[in-house]
Amino acid sequence: MPNDTIIAVNSRLDGMRDEMIETLGNLIRIPAINPRSGGEGEVKKAQSILDLISEFGFHEIERIDVPDESSPDKVRPNIIARIKGEGGPKPNIWIVTHMDVVPEGDLKLWDSDPFEPVVKDGKIYGRGVEDNGQEMIAALYAVKALKEEGVIPQHNINIAIVADEELGSEFGIKALIKKGLFEEDDIIIVPDGGNKDGTLIEVSEKSIMWIKITTTGKQCHGSRPERGINAFKAAMKFGVRVEEELHKKYNKRDELFSPPISTFEPTKKKANVPNINTIPGEDIFYMDCRILPDYDPENVYDTIKEIADLVSAKTGVTFDFERPQYDPAAPPTSPDSPAVLMLKEAIEQVYDIKPFAGGIGGGTCAAIFRRAGYPAVVWAKLDEVAHSPNEYAWIDNIVGDAKVYATLFCTQ
Numbered sequence: 001m002p003n004d005t006i007i008a009v010n011s012r013l014d015g016m017r018d019e020m021i022e023t024l025g026n027l028i029r030i031p032a033i034n035p036r037s038g039g040e041g042e043v044k045k046a047q048s049i050l051d052l053i054s055e056f057g058f059h060e061i062e063r064i065d066v067p068d069e070s071s072p073d074k075v076r077p078n079i080i081a082r083i084k085g086e087g088g089p090k091p092n093i094w095i096v097t098h099m100d101v102v103p104e105g106d107l108k109l110w111d112s113d114p115f116e117p118v119v120k121d122g123k124i125y126g127r128g129v130e131d132n133g134q135e136m137i138a139a140l141y142a143v144k145a146l147k148e149e150g151v152i153p154q155h156n157i158n159i160a161i162v163a164d165e166e167l168g169s170e171f172g173i174k175a176l177i178k179k180g181l182f183e184e185d186d187i188i189i190v191p192d193g194g195n196k197d198g199t200l201i202e203v204s205e206k207s208i209m210w211i212k213i214t215t216t217g218k219q220c221h222g223s224r225p226e227r228g229i230n231a232f233k234a235a236m237k238f239g240v241r242v243e244e245e246l247h248k249k250y251n252k253r254d255e256l257f258s259p260p261i262s263t264f265e266p267t268k269k270k271a272n273v274p275n276i277n278t279i280p281g282e283d284i285f286y287m288d289c290r291i292l293p294d295y296d297p298e299n300v301y302d303t304i305k306e307i308a309d310l311v312s313a314k315t316g317v318t319f320d321f322e323r324p325q326y327d328p329a330a331p332p333t334s335p336d337s338p339a340v341l342m343l344k345e346a347i348e349q350v351y352d353i354k355p356f357a358g359g360i361g362g363g364t365c366a367a368i369f370r371r372a373g374y375p376a377v378v379w380a381k382l383d384e385v386a387h388s389p390n391e392y393a394w395i396d397n398i399v400g401d402a403k404v405y406a407t408l409f410c411t412q
């Protein structure tokens, strides 16, 4: 049963509902798209978050800039906001969210401006509202409610709002881990994934392997294919074959994950020739592979290269491979770790559901923590519309998840 303090803090959060929506909406107007996806980076958004939380009652707020020469501001900002607990030597609690967002994608697929928030039917729409605005707001307002209610938490509470999550985290969580900010027994929650009813606490991830495939043939006139080697045609043959054969060979199922299989998807396709009557001599496309932890992703990579050799022999093209991102799955977090147990209790109290520990498709900050030896967990109540057009967040989930954090922060 929730105690009186938790009931009071949570009713404060109900009263902050409109403020949370407004704040999230204001943040959505500052895109913070990754410079490597052609965006302006996170500096403006970071400043706006710092202005916002200066009155939230944190004991300490720090901005950690990581140098990045290729970004417009030359730095990538990360924010750490702390509340000191008074429970003596207790593990630190961390809630880690990210401020960068992915580009809007095809604008025609949006019903409204992706960077102008729309509130409708209990949801807020906009790029970044689910990924990762919802939980950033929930965590910050949980602290605000706690402070307004005069509650002194037992644990130290740290809210990290990081840069660069969408493209590898080099200038975000990886840099912060290198700085030695985290301790072995810290309770680290990365609310950047989850499921509709909020029951999934993610403790393990698939390996993530992105592959750039460059196919080289010989350019020639569209009417005289015998004089060249069509790189695009060979790339398509390779793409179809590789997708089929990988699914056949790496076909294990693990029901902890959704989907319960490894996935091997061709994604980005670079433009080749500008005109229709030229046979392209070069073709570039990308694959996004998410591989169950049962498999060594190096073996998958070898299989891909073997298939390329077969297609090369038949067509005369050459294939070159690069891996823009490669993160082999980390050892799972134990379902009995304090982070899982504390979070389970808080979720049960707020939502009256039975959470379980499972796996997801990979690629959150939690995998980076796990690889570095910190048992992080991922949780949020959301519909999984991240990166889609018409991305939305349920307002009930923003407020509800804030209550989960507040409940967690009140834990002895």
Ligand SMILES: [Zn+2]
Binding pocket: 098, 131, 132, 165, 192, 386
């Ligand atoms: Zn995210």
